[in-house]
Amino acid sequence: MSWDSHFADPIELPSGRKLITLRDAALYITKLPKAEHDADEWQAAMEALMLVAERDGPTMFARIMTAATVQFQLLSPMSAFARTADSSWGSRHVRKVQPIEDIVQASEA
DSSP states (O other), X not given: OOTTOXXXXXXXXXXXXXXXXXXXXXXXXXXXXXXXXXXXXXHHHHHHHHHHHHHOOOHXXXXXXXXXXXXXXXXXXXXXXXHOSOTHHHHHHSOOOOOHHHHHHHHHO
């Protein structure tokens, strides 16, 4: 099988762009920011793409791994935080953890 093999169903990205071939998916992954690209989920998706393209694995396997990773990245609040350039977003929405000593003292009072 080649990198130009088509997925049975294209993978639609949040931007509306579609990944149609194994090559499209591989290029999409390699162009992600390094922190995202190096995430275990994306590395697993890339391995699945390589297995299909270079070892004649089932195209559906690569499609499932890639589509699942796209969905995971959309739903994961930490990945959204990691992708944002505005780090103040996280400080406004992440609750500060109160030290256990303060909680114990408040409950004893």
